[in-house]
Amino acid sequence: MILLGSTGSIGVNTLKVAKKHNIDVEVLVAGKSIELLNKQIKEFHPKYVVVQDKDDVKDVCHDRVYHDGNGILEVLNKAKSNLVVNSLVGFAGLKPTLEAVKLGKKLALANKESLVVGGEFIDTTNITPIDSEHFGLWYLMGDKKVSSMTITASGGSFRDTPLDKLKTVTVKEALNHPNWSMGKKITIDSATMVNKLFELLEARWLFDTDKIDALIETKSIIHALINFVDGSTTAHIAGVDMKLPISYAVLDRVDDEVLKPVDLLEVGSLEFRKIEEDRYPIWSIKEQILKNPHLGVVINAANEVAIEKFFAKELGFLGISDTILKAFKKFEDTKANSTEELFEIDKEVRKFCNF
């Protein structure tokens, strides 16, 4: 396989699955965690390696090391593996996704931003999402007529924080997720509910529906629900562990135990909450964005800029949502007619938000 983002949480879990099932790892693509990358190289003997920065190339223990986005595209073309796992973070994941689809490769997609930004231009036929929510939806889909779908949110780091404190919460507090241990960006996206808005958009493209909504289930053991026309609802329940969707995305068949089943008696109780707009202001544009999914590029660019500013302490936590909502208003009539235009819009939005 070709693994983009090998040192992140999804990448590390993917390598565990690859090891267990003796899957050959042809390419490792990493960001800046060179030490971990070197360990992975030693264990998996990839043919090609890509890192983010040219400066890091010399520290990588491998003789075929490429760098940056162009390096990824070059290696995608050189490599023979049919399976690409894309767990890059953010907008940087889009170009490799477009290239993998163009090359006709099977794509296991953990990079949400690919579909959020470019869904309109991406043929999802050969894409399997690595995501508990979309995996859950896929798992539940049967032969009965679907009426609507629901994915769950944990509510993120501030789901129980008094509303008047949200203005002054710190980066450290924002990174303290109640249920999942994940990368930094997605943890913030979870606190602002941007992550769930992105997942609605992904579902929009993957399942070709706008009858998709979300609610908070505080323990994150129910990941997805499907309402069928007859009045039945089915739910997908599983432990908080990405190895399950990864296994299904990476293997042809899953016949053995990937996770221990959830013990509901141990869980004891479940709680469902509405996603309130006063706690999660970006939820106010949910309907609009589902009707205009091509605006995902705007939200994503604004979000990426705002998160960087939040990390740099130039913006408070609520400033992230503010930035997104302002950009959304400013660019609501924008529409890309090609992938090239997507990149232009992305730039413009970033400029606007950085102003």
Place this chain on the structure above:
Amino acid sequence: MILLGSTGSIGVNTLKVAKKHNIDVEVLVAGKSIELLNKQIKEFHPKYVVVQDKDDVKDVCHDRVYHDGNGILEVLNKAKSNLVVNSLVGFAGLKPTLEAVKLGKKLALANKESLVVGGEFIDTTNITPIDSEHFGLWYLMGDKKVSSMTITASGGSFRDTPLDKLKTVTVKEALNHPNWSMGKKITIDSATMVNKLFELLEARWLFDTDKIDALIETKSIIHALINFVDGSTTAHIAGVDMKLPISYAVLDRVDDEVLKPVDLLEVGSLEFRKIEEDRYPIWSIKEQILKNPHLGVVINAANEVAIEKFFAKELGFLGISDTILKAFKKFEDTKANSTEELFEIDKEVRKFCNF
């Protein structure tokens, strides 16, 4: 269709479904609710009618009225309909089930006691269970490898009653079910957890598995769960209304809304509890009975006798479980080799319990 038990809760709901979908009702079989039966005759114009007691025949507004168990068997043979809905209560449902299967008819089975008592001798190929729990299991069954199944219990009328009060609860209190409005016998069976033990046995025969267990979900909106080998669990959620399983058992296809979907935000929270043996003493024989499902006949006979005694105030509430456990111990080495022997064992157990 041939409807056995038309004036009970399942029967009344079945007629609603029949009316909505213009299904011809060829036979109505009722117990003692002659007034309601006469209304049903006026509305559905059955060809044959059967009542329990000979004395009631004269009060039925129909010219082809049969009576008692033999009347049911006779009419089963005369009628042309291929579909039999058996919602008779108790042991009396067994003979009609055996006859319907013998005649090669399609059987929608709400009478739990048929499989509990005679499962070993019944080919379940043409049987669809009318039961939220087994319907839920059937609904969830997909193409993935199943590891185990779970059905839920409400906990019945006394799930929150202090344990030391159980000895002195009244019949009226026992009939006050927290979630479901059902017949008298099944409401008591729910309070003693006998109903759930019966459902485990039914699942044993319907799904050919002994990896089946139950837990309490206090709101009765999750009816069934399947644990798959991979670590996924799926749940079937639906409103507390039998029209959903009835529709699937009675119609060839269900394409429209039978029930409104459950609104989880309105539900708010769910609670799971272990089925404790001190509150539900018959749960102590669960493993044994699943290993020896042929002993269902013993439990059922003892239960029917004990419930009658409880209604007659000859026995306290805990006396029901006591009676069953004593009979189970006494007859644990019994095994019927034919359906005829089933009826003999049934008689013997009743004699023992009535002593």
